Amino acid sequence: MSIWSRLPLYGGNIYNIVIDPETPSTLSAYTGDSVFHSTDGGENWREANAGIANITTTSSSSILYGKSPDGTFFRSTDNGDHWTAVNAAGIMTADIGAIVVNPVTPRILYALMVSPQGYLTYGSDVFRSIDSGTHWTQLATGLARGDDIISLAINPHMPTALYIVINETAGIIRSMDGGDHWMNVSAGLPEGDGIRSLVFDTRISAGLYAVTGSHGIFHSTDSGDHWEAKNAGLPQGESLIGFIIDPSAPATMYAIVGYDYSVSPDGTNLFRSTDGGSHWARMHGIPHDAYIGSVVFDPKTSSTLYLTSGDGILQSTDRGVTWATRNVGLDDLRVIALTIDSDTPSHMYAGTQSGVFRTVDGGKTWTETNTGITDMNATVLAENPLIPSTLYAVAQNRVFRSVNGGTSWSMLDGGLAGANVVDVVIDPRTPSILYAATDDGVFRSTDGGNSWTAMNSGLTQKGNAWDLNTKALAINPITPATLYCSTRYNGLFRSYNSGTTWIAIDTPPSDYGVSCLVVDPVAPSTLYANTEGRVYRSTNSGTSWTMVLNPKGAVNSLAINPAVPSTVYAGTWGNALRSANKGATWAAMNMGLASNSQCVMSIAFDPVTPATMY
Numbered sequence: 001m002s003i004w005s006r007l008p009l010y011g012g013n014i015y016n017i018v019i020d021p022e023t024p025s026t027l028s029a030y031t032g033d034s035v036f037h038s039t040d041g042g043e044n045w046r047e048a049n050a051g052i053a054n055i056t057t058t059s060s061s062s063i064l065y066g067k068s069p070d071g072t073f074f075r076s077t078d079n080g081d082h083w084t085a086v087n088a089a090g091i092m093t094a095d096i097g098a099i100v101v102n103p104v105t106p107r108i109l110y111a112l113m114v115s116p117q118g119y120l121t122y123g124s125d126v127f128r129s130i131d132s133g134t135h136w137t138q139l140a141t142g143l144a145r146g147d148d149i150i151s152l153a154i155n156p157h158m159p160t161a162l163y164i165v166i167n168e169t170a171g172i173i174r175s176m177d178g179g180d181h182w183m184n185v186s187a188g189l190p191e192g193d194g195i196r197s198l199v200f201d202t203r204i205s206a207g208l209y210a211v212t213g214s215h216g217i218f219h220s221t222d223s224g225d226h227w228e229a230k231n232a233g234l235p236q237g238e239s240l241i242g243f244i245i246d247p248s249a250p251a252t253m254y255a256i257v258g259y260d261y262s263v264s265p266d267g268t269n270l271f272r273s274t275d276g277g278s279h280w281a282r283m284h285g286i287p288h289d290a291y292i293g294s295v296v297f298d299p300k301t302s303s304t305l306y307l308t309s310g311d312g313i314l315q316s317t318d319r320g321v322t323w324a325t326r327n328v329g330l331d332d333l334r335v336i337a338l339t340i341d342s343d344t345p346s347h348m349y350a351g352t353q354s355g356v357f358r359t360v361d362g363g364k365t366w367t368e369t370n371t372g373i374t375d376m377n378a379t380v381l382a383e384n385p386l387i388p389s390t391l392y393a394v395a396q397n398r399v400f401r402s403v404n405g406g407t408s409w410s411m412l413d414g415g416l417a418g419a420n421v422v423d424v425v426i427d428p429r430t431p432s433i434l435y436a437a438t439d440d441g442v443f444r445s446t447d448g449g450n451s452w453t454a455m456n457s458g459l460t461q462k463g464n465a466w467d468l469n470t471k472a473l474a475i476n477p478i479t480p481a482t483l484y485c486s487t488r489y490n491g492l493f494r495s496y497n498s499g500t501t502w503i504a505i506d507t508p509p510s511d512y513g514v515s516c517l518v519v520d521p522v523a524p525s526t527l528y529a530n531t532e533g534r535v536y537r538s539t540n541s542g543t544s545w546t547m548v549l550n551p552k553g554a555v556n557s558l559a560i561n562p563a564v565p566s567t568v569y570a571g572t573w574g575n576a577l578r579s580a581n582k583g584a585t586w587a588a589m590n591m592g593l594a595s596n597s598q599c600v601m602s603i604a605f606d607p608v609t610p611a612t613m614y
Helices: none
Strands: 014-021 027-030 035-038 058-060 063-068 072-074 097-103 109-115 118-129 149-154 161-167 172-175 195-200 206-211 217-220 240-245 253-257 271-274 292-297 304-309 312-316 335-338 346-354 355-359 376-383 391-395 398-402 421-426 434-438 439-447 469-476 483-487 491-495 503-505 515-518 526-528 535-538 546-549 555-560 568-572 575-579
Touching: 014 292, 063 097, 072 217, 097 118, 097 149, 109 217, 149 195, 161 195, 195 240, 206 240, 240 292, 240 434, 253 292, 312 355, 346 391, 355 376, 376 421, 376 469, 391 421, 398 421, 421 469, 434 469, 434 483, 439 469, 469 515, 483 515, 515 555, 546 575
Parallel strands: 335 376
Antiparallel strands: 014 027, 027 035, 058 063, 063 072, 097 109, 109 118, 118 149, 149 161, 161 172, 195 206, 206 217, 240 253, 253 271, 292 304, 304 312, 335 346, 346 355, 376 391, 391 398, 421 434, 434 439, 469 483, 483 491, 491 503, 515 526, 526 535, 535 546, 555 568, 568 575
C-alpha cells in the first residue's frame, strides 16, 4: 500500500485578502475556489472552506458570505470556520455573482447578478438585503439589458452613497439614498474607456478616484460631478487592475498595472504616489519581482500591508521598504511538472503556475528560481541526462534553459518564430539534440536549444494551417531517432529519422488529441497514450492500440516505473492509479493525497530509489 506525504511547497494564485478590522491578525485569503484563514498575521494558513467549494466571498468584520457550486447561499460569522445556509427570499441565489457589504451597517448587502455575457462583468440587475441576506428586493437602477455592471462601491464616509460602474459605454451611475434613485456621473471621464474600479478618498468625504481601462486615474472632490486626471509617471495606454490608498497617510497610494504590462528585471507592476496621485513611480525591491494582483492594508497598523500575486502573499511591516513571503499552509500552488536531478536526487524542480521552484533537501524547503523567466506558468521541465545542472523549461509557451541548476534562465527562441511551445523532449544519448512540440509543428535543435529548425514533412495531411498544431512528443530511449508526435486534429505520427519525415499511425479515438505519450524504456515498441478519459497501449510502435483504462474523469499524466517497466501509473482527477501488469488491471493509491478534488498533473521517480515517487 502506497502512502503519500505532502511536501511543503506552498503558495498559489491569491486574488484577495480580507482583514478583520477588529482583530487584524485574523485574515482570510481567497484563491478562486478556496478560502484560507490565518490568525497570526499570515504566518500560517489553513483551509477554511468547511466543505464548501468555489466560494465567492466578501466580508465585514468576521462575517463572510459565500455561494457554493449548487447555488446555495452561505453565511459565516467566524471568519469561515463554520458556515450556515441562508434561505434567501426574493433572489435566485444561483445567479449571484458578487456580494457587497455596507461598511457601516453590515447587515445591509447588495448582490450583483451573473452576466450572460461572461465572467468579467455582472448582469444589469442589483438586489438589496437589509437583514444579512435573509430577504432581498430588486433595485430600480434604470439600467437596460446589456448594461453589464463592473462593480458596485459604497462610500464609507456617506454609506447611503452608492456607485455602480457600468460597461465601457455607460460609465458610472450614483445613488445618494442607498439605491432608491440613480443618476449618471460620467461627465469628464474619457469616453469609450471602461471604468475598472472606484476608490474613495479618505481625506475628503465626497472625494473618490476612478480607475479607467487605459487612461489612468481620475479624481473627483464632489461625489463624481467633476473629474481631474492624476496620471504623471504611470505607463501611458496601459490598463490598471488595482488602486488603493494608505488609510493613515492618504496622500500615499498604490496603482497596479494590468497583466499585459511586462515586469522589468528591476521592478514590478506596482506603482506608488506620495502626493495624492499627482506623480507616480514604480516600486522596487519586492521579492522575485512578483506580479502583484492586489494591495491590502492592516486597518489598525497601516505600516503593515499585504500584496497578493500568483506566487502567494507578501507582507511588509515598514510601508514597503522590506518584504517577507507569507505562504505557509497556502495549499493552492498548482504543480504541473516535476524533474529530479539524476545525480543528486535530493535536488528537485517543480514547474508551477508561479514559475519554477527548487529544493536541495529532498523537498523539505523550496526556493523560487525564476531569474530570467519572463513569464511564469512553467508547464514542462526537462533535464540534460548527462549534465543534470542543465535544465529546460517551457513557461507561457516559451523555451528557457538554465546551465546552473535553475539559478538563472535564458530564453531560447532562435528559429521558433513565435511558435507556442507545449512540450520539449531531449535525446537521451545526444542531449544537445532537442525537439519541441508547438502550434506550428515540430522543431528540432542540434545545439542545445540555441537554434531551431522546423521538421514537419508529413505532418500536413489535409493542407490546413492547424494540421501542425502538436500536443506531445515521445522519444525511443534505445533508438532515439524514433520519435512519436501527437497532433491536435490529425492524430499520431511516427518518425524513424529524427523528425526529418513523419508518417501517420493508428490513433486512439479522441476529440481533442493525445496529450501524453510514454515509451517503455526496456521494450520501446510498447507505448501508452492518454485521451480525454482513457489510457491506451500499443505493443507494435503505434501500429494499433488497445484500451487498458477507462477511469472516471480525465487522465492528465502517465508514467512508467524505470526500474520495473511493467508497472504503469496514471494520474486523474482525484486519483493516482497503478497497474503492475502493463495496464491489464489497475488499483488506486490515494492514501495521503490531499482530497479527491486534486488533479494529478505529473508523476516522477527518484532515479536512485524508483520506489520513491512524487
